[in-house]
Amino acid sequence: MENELKSNSTGWLFYVKASFAVALLATGAGIVFAPIDLLVKGYMGICALFLVSTTITLSKTLRDEHESQRIHNRISEARAQQLLKEYTE
16 A cells, blocks of 8 residues: 655645744734733633643544544455455465
8 A cells, every 4th residue: 555644835834833823822912902801811811722722632632533543444444455365366
């Protein structure tokens, strides 16, 4: 089987990192400069950080699950090919 390892371009990696930084800075600035009490700003800040953390965890978990399924499918396919090869010989 051919190697199906795919790599992202440097342009895409830059875009993803820059977008994350801009979104994080914009959210932080919006919270800091909002005309609300400090307690509410703190709550919104903690919520924003929690949302970022859970988003990263969710995306990693979904990626790991997808990779696990791909490996399982490859093993099943290899077993089926081996059985077919043995049966036809």
